[in-house]
Amino acid sequence: MNEQVVVLQEKANIIRKHIIEMLHESASGHPGGSLSAADILAVLYFDEMKVDSNNPKWEDRDRFVLSKGHAAPVLYATLAEKGFFQKEELMRLRKIDSMLQGHPDMKGTPGVEMSTGSLGQGFSASIGMALSAKLDKKEFRVYTLLGDGELQEGIVWEAAMAAAHYKLDNLTAIVDYNQLQIDGFNKDIMGVDPVGDKFKAFGWNVIEVDGHSIEDLLNALKEAKKVLGMPTVLVAKTVKGKGVSFMENAVDWHGTAPTLEHKTKALIELGGE
Amino acid sequence: MSKIATRDAYGEALVELGEKNESVVVLDADLSKSTKTAGFAKKYKERFFNVGIAEQNLIGISAGLAAVGKVPFASTFAMFATGRAFEVIRNSVGYPKLNVKICATHAGLTVGEDGASHQSLEDIACMRAIPNMTVIVPADGVETKMAIHAIADYNGPVYVRLGRSAVPVINDESTYKFEIGKGSLLKEGSEVTIIATGIMVSEALEASKELESKGVSVRVINIHTIKPIDKDIIIKAAQETGAIVTAEEHNIIGGLGSAVAEVISENYPALLKRIGTNDTFGESGSPNDLLKKYGLTKDNIVKAVEEIIVKKGVK
Ligand SMILES: Cc1ncc(C[n+]2csc(CCOP(=O)(O)OP(=O)(O)O)c2C)c(N)n1
Numbered sequence: 001m002n003e004q005v006v007v008l009q010e011k012a013n014i015i016r017k018h019i020i021e022m023l024h025e026s027a028s029g030h031p032g033g034s035l036s037a038a039d040i041l042a043v044l045y046f047d048e049m050k051v052d053s054n055n056p057k058w059e060d061r062d063r064f065v066l067s068k069g070h071a072a073p074v075l076y077a078t079l080a081e082k083g084f085f086q087k088e089e090l091m092r093l094r095k096i097d098s099m100l101q102g103h104p105d106m107k108g109t110p111g112v113e114m115s116t117g118s119l120g121q122g123f124s125a126s127i128g129m130a131l132s133a134k135l136d137k138k139e140f141r142v143y144t145l146l147g148d149g150e151l152q153e154g155i156v157w158e159a160a161m162a163a164a165h166y167k168l169d170n171l172t173a174i175v176d177y178n179q180l181q182i183d184g185f186n187k188d189i190m191g192v193d194p195v196g197d198k199f200k201a202f203g204w205n206v207i208e209v210d211g212h213s214i215e216d217l218l219n220a221l222k223e224a225k226k227v228l229g230m231p232t233v234l235v236a237k238t239v240k241g242k243g244v245s246f247m248e249n250a251v252d253w254h255g256t257a258p259t260l261e262h263k264t265k266a267l268i269e270l271g272g273e
Numbered sequence: 274m275s276k277i278a279t280r281d282a283y284g285e286a287l288v289e290l291g292e293k294n295e296s297v298v299v300l301d302a303d304l305s306k307s308t309k310t311a312g313f314a315k316k317y318k319e320r321f322f323n324v325g326i327a328e329q330n331l332i333g334i335s336a337g338l339a340a341v342g343k344v345p346f347a348s349t350f351a352m353f354a355t356g357r358a359f360e361v362i363r364n365s366v367g368y369p370k371l372n373v374k375i376c377a378t379h380a381g382l383t384v385g386e387d388g389a390s391h392q393s394l395e396d397i398a399c400m401r402a403i404p405n406m407t408v409i410v411p412a413d414g415v416e417t418k419m420a421i422h423a424i425a426d427y428n429g430p431v432y433v434r435l436g437r438s439a440v441p442v443i444n445d446e447s448t449y450k451f452e453i454g455k456g457s458l459l460k461e462g463s464e465v466t467i468i469a470t471g472i473m474v475s476e477a478l479e480a481s482k483e484l485e486s487k488g489v490s491v492r493v494i495n496i497h498t499i500k501p502i503d504k505d506i507i508i509k510a511a512q513e514t515g516a517i518v519t520a521e522e523h524n525i526i527g528g529l530g531s532a533v534a535e536v537i538s539e540n541y542p543a544l545l546k547r548i549g550t551n552d553t554f555g556e557s558g559s560p561n562d563l564l565k566k567y568g569l570t571k572d573n574i575v576k577a578v579e580e581i582i583v584k585k586g587v588k
Contacts, residue, residue, distance in 0.1 A: 028386040069390065094386040096558030096566060102388035117390030118353065119326050149303065152325035182303050183311075183323055189303055190325025 004047070005214045011081065012042035012214075016243045017270050018077035018090055024263040026094040029102065032240040032253040034074040036178045036211070037145060040236060041078040043217040044143055053083035056110040062140050063129050065114045067122030068147035068176060069103040070255070075112070076100050084111035120153030122146075123173065127159050130171040130231075141225070142171045149181030151192045157202065163231040164203025171231040172224045173204075176211065178240035182254050199233045211236030244269055276439040280378040282414035283435055284309025286421035287346060291317040294425060298338055300324060300347045302331045307437075308348040308378045328357040332375070336365040339372040344425060347373060351380035351393035351434060355400055366430045367403040374424050375400075378435040381522035382550065382567060383472065385437070388557035394550050398527025400432040401500045407453060408500040410434045410521075410529075412474035415444040416497055419451035427453060434471065436522075438560050441475045443495075456503035462492035465578050465585075466510035466517045470496050470529045473520035473548070473569065480574035491578065499532055507536045511543035516581045518546045520574055522564075525549035544584055546577045 015038045023029045045051070049062040066075045073093065080087045085099070092098040099108050103117025113129075116122035126144035133140050150156060163171055175195060179186050186192050196206040205227045209216040217236070224232035240254070241247030244266040258266060290297045291313055298320045305311040305323060314321040324331050328349055335345040347354070354377035355362065366373045380393045400408045409424070409431060411417040417435065424431045443459070451457075459474070460481055469477035474495045481491040492514055494506055510517060517537065519530040530547030537543050550567050564570055 026386065094388070094557040096556070096562040098557060100557075102386050102557040103390040105389070115390065117388070118357065149326050152303075152327045154327060154329055181326065182307075183301075183305050186325075189323050190327070 008042050008046055008214045011046050012038045013270055014081060015042055015074060015077045017267060018080065019073045020244070020258055020263055020266045020270070022073055022077065022090040022093045023257045024260065025091045027257045028094050029073055029257055030070040030255045031247055031258065032180065032250070033068060033147060033176065033178070034071045035242050035244060035247065036238040036240045037071055037074045037176050038243070039212050039214060040145060040174055040176065040217060041074050043214060043221065045078050045082050047218060048221045049143065050140070051082070051111070053111070056084060060138060060140050063113045063126070063142045065122045065126040065129070065142070065144040066104055066116055067126065067144050068119065068150050069116030069122060072102065072104050075104060079109070079111040082111070085109070119147070119150040120155040124155050124159040126171065126173070127163050127168065130163070130168040131166055133170050134166070134168065140170070143174070145174050145176060147181070148175055148177045148179060148186055148192055148195065151175065151195065152190050160199060160202040160204065167229050168231045169228050172221065173231065173233040175233060175235050176238050177235050178238045180240045180249065180251055180254070184251055196235050203230060205230050205232040206235060207232060208235045209237070211238035212242060274441040276441050277414035278437060278439045279411050279414060279417040279435040280309045280437065282417035283376055283378070283421060284312045286418045287313040288316055290421065290425050291320065294344065296342065296344045297425060298322065298343045298345050300331055300335055300345055302326055302328050302349040302353065304349050310348050328353045329361045332358040332361040332373070333365055335373045336369070336371050340369070345373050346376055348376045348378065350384070350391060351377035351396045352391050355393065355396040355432070359399055363403050367405045370405045370429055372428050372430070374431045374433065376421070376433045376435060379437045380434045381436060381472070382555045382563045382569065383436055383438045383522065383560035385560045385563060386557050389554040392555040394524045394555065395527065396434060397499055397521070397523050397529065398531070401527065401532065405430055406500065407431045407498065409453070409498050410471040411497055412471060412495050413440055413442045413444055415442055415446050415449055416451055419449070420497065423451055423453055436472055440472050443475050443478060451497070454498045454501045454503060456506035457495040457497065458506065459495055460491065460493040462490040462514065464490045464514060464516070465581060466492040466494060466514045467520060467574060467578065468494045468496055468507065468510070468517055468529070468533055469520040470499065472522050476569070476571045477520055477574055479571040480578065483571070483575050484578055489578065489582065496529060499529055502532050502536060504536050504540070507533055508540045511537045511541040516544040516585045518548065518574060518577045518581060520548040520569070522569055523549050524552055526552055544581050546581050548573055548577055
């Protein structure tokens with residue numbers, strides 16, 4: 001394994017530990033869908049995206065929109081690791097007067113590009129950002145992360161249609177395909193498969209990846225940049241709760257915070273502290 | 274005082290209705306454990322539809338079910354039920370006057386830690402503005418159960434606003450009578466009237482106790498039906514007490530306070546002070562911290578009453 005992969009894996013692991021700690025501290029929030037996206041955010045922020053934590057409003061920065069806004073902890077942990085704000089802030093998640101709202105708030109948190117939390121809306125906004133880059137002939141790229149349950153929202157397909165129509169090859173969407181939502185497995189609540197074929201039919205370039213494989217993610221993101229004239233979506237196969245055995249694939253860990261006992265167990269599995 | 278969340282009472286009422294009325298169907302949008310429709314789903318599997326995370330479709334399908342004779346109860350969080358699906362509610366439910374019951378949970382600030390994106394503080398205003406729509410905000414578990422049974426028997430669109438947290442039971446199950454469109458007089462008084470709705474009703478009662486101990490005679494009215502609103506009880510309060518304080522867990526623009534203002538200004542102008550969120554978004558925090566920060570406590574009501582009494586003296 002090359003060195004870069006090891007470094008990114010370590011970053012993802014640190015992000016996971018932050019997620020567990022902050023959710024325990026707030027006694028509220030969404031662990032499952034945050035843990036499933038840790039590798040994706042590690043690769044985006046520590047390899048792929050051009051951002052500057054000393055200048056969060058730098059005009060030419062790449063944009064990331066967390067359309068599945070309930071996974072805010074993974075974004076906050078990543079932004080703190082990247083230096084957008086102090087790591088101590090993470091312990092104020094969801095508390096009154098805190099900078100770290102339960103769902104991302106672009107007005108209050110450095111590095112957060114779009115206020116999200118109502119599913120489907122972030123994806124649509126990311127199309128607007130990519131359109132604006134095209135209008136202004138800017139080089140920046142736009143990245144957005146969606147949940148597979150989120151794909152059930154109609155606005156997602158309105159946005160998908162528009163992205164292809166406007167040939168937004170500066171946009172890369174990633175679907176966190178963990179196959180779980182709140183009430184159960186997607187296939188039992190409202191089937192979304194075949195996800196790749198649906199995007200293909202809407203005019204997108206589709207790449208299927210293992211969302212926990214750093215190599216896969218690195219390669220796919222590189223490939224996406226080479227595809228011209230259409231947007232690319234990575235359908236990233238993931239495991240909800242990834243990294244903490246008792247949270248993996250467990251529907252109950254969608255929106256339940258870890259107790260002290262859970263936290264201790266989880267941190268040991270993630271390599272302790 | 275015992276406590277129960279109005280969403281829990283809703284879940285129980287649905288199970289009772291399932292037994293009583295074969296036409297009742299329940300729909301949810303991936304939140305059945307939170308909205309408490311899961312109990313109905315378990316017992317009456319074939320009459321429950323989880324449409325996934327798709328609130329516009331939730332309402333659209335409900336409209337179709339109602340058009341063919343079913344009595345659909347459509348549930349999700351208040352934010353998404355009324356916000357995402359607003360126009361579907363207006364054009365597919367309100368306009369054709371279809372028999373859809375939109376029962377939304379997690380309304381108001383007290384959804385808490387999820388923050389502003391999930392705190393619906395404008396739903397009463399939105400639903401109230403749709404012709405044909407009845408808008409109900411129960412104050413406790415007892416009232417919720419009675420309201421759910423009442424709206425199942427009523428033919429027409431209804432919006433019911435429910436909460437996430439447990440709230441004190443203030444109505445007596447054996448004596449309380451719920452009637453759509455009728456306010457409920459909880460306490461007589463002659464100097465000021467507090468008109469409250471939802472979770473603010475118990476705060477209003479607490480405030481009135483404190484005020485009585487200070488020698489202020491306060492009338493307390495629970496307005497559970499925001500639309501059609503009970504004009505008589507409000508006009509009478511304006512005439513007899515001359516001053517009204519409203520309290521709601523909602524933006525002061527467009528909710529209960531506005532509805533009361535409309536009634537008194539056109540019938541019997543009286544002093545009015547509205548308590549609610551002050552045209553602002555909320556934020557993450559525990560429900561109690563938020564109620565305090567945004568001025569929705571017993572103490573805020575007491576203060577408002579004391580201020581309005583001073584004004585009344587000057588007037
Ligand atoms: C419009 C809207 N409807 C409902 C919700 C409530 N909600 C939050 S997360 C969630 C399930 C999301 O599932 P998925 O997109 O698969 O995310 P993941 O499993 O990755 O956490 C739901 C229904 C919401 N936030 N927004």
